[in-house]
Amino acid sequence: MDWGLQNRVARMISPRSHNTVMLAVDHGYFMGPTRRLENARATIAPLLDHADALALTRGVLRTSVPPEARVPIVLRVSGGATVLKEDLSNEATTVSMREAVRLNVSAVALSVFVGAPHEHESLVNLGRLVDEGEEVGMPVMAITAVGKELEKRDQRYLALACRVSAELGAHLVKTYYCDGFDKVVEGCPVPIVVAGGPKLDSDRAALELAHGAIAQGAHGVDMGRNIWQSEHPVPMLEALRAIVHERATVGEALDVLNEAKAAEKAR
Numbered sequence: 001m002d003w004g005l006q007n008r009v010a011r012m013i014s015p016r017s018h019n020t021v022m023l024a025v026d027h028g029y030f031m032g033p034t035r036r037l038e039n040a041r042a043t044i045a046p047l048l049d050h051a052d053a054l055a056l057t058r059g060v061l062r063t064s065v066p067p068e069a070r071v072p073i074v075l076r077v078s079g080g081a082t083v084l085k086e087d088l089s090n091e092a093t094t095v096s097m098r099e100a101v102r103l104n105v106s107a108v109a110l111s112v113f114v115g116a117p118h119e120h121e122s123l124v125n126l127g128r129l130v131d132e133g134e135e136v137g138m139p140v141m142a143i144t145a146v147g148k149e150l151e152k153r154d155q156r157y158l159a160l161a162c163r164v165s166a167e168l169g170a171h172l173v174k175t176y177y178c179d180g181f182d183k184v185v186e187g188c189p190v191p192i193v194v195a196g197g198p199k200l201d202s203d204r205a206a207l208e209l210a211h212g213a214i215a216q217g218a219h220g221v222d223m224g225r226n227i228w229q230s231e232h233p234v235p236m237l238e239a240l241r242a243i244v245h246e247r248a249t250v251g252e253a254l255d256v257l258n259e260a261k262a263a264e265k266a267r
């Protein structure tokens, strides 16, 4: 791996813990103004200093993140479908590698839709993006998207989708947590980070998800709704950091959450 590409990876993934807490705020690219992300700038501002990387689109980057921000950017470069269509897999690359370099991002991210009507195009797009990324030292994160078929998120499917992504050259894979997640990790030769999915019933449930993923070999989270749809987004990020970087138990992470909530209240 070239120095530039390694350096970009090291900006996002802590060289100390080898893990990362990415904050995902890219939902608008196909869902529109998602609850609590209607005003992206307002949602992102208090969280900027607590995340290891920010995953978003160029539109939100330009409009809602100050250029002085030091947080590494994972730029979503795929799109072309919205929730108004039944099939979300008809995506293409919507941002050039030149633009990604100009925006000084640390990685680009693209969804692959294994088993979906546009599986072929999304996988070929991934291969092409990796070629372009290698040319300029830009890491590529593949996102194993399931569209509206959330029930697809089982071990056999995710293991297949992650492995295929890695085989096509992705430097990093974002997928979902599942029962038997260790098998997904075992079959994927590049680091995996997990998405949170739709908001869970409680903050504890989201922390349990993160803890299970880290315990079974994930290199971090790329989480959105379970952070910014929580009543306490900054304390949630702090609790996740304890799990991801310090290998805290769920109980210890809940203590971090409650302490951060108390500190927030006292301010």
Ligand code: R5P
Residues within 6 Å of the ligand: 024, 025, 026, 027, 055, 143, 195, 196, 197, 198, 222, 223, 224, 225, 226
């Ligand atoms: C889909 O919109 C994106 O890939 C999200 O970044 C990903 O699903 C992570 O966000 P969440 O934790 O809300 O699922």
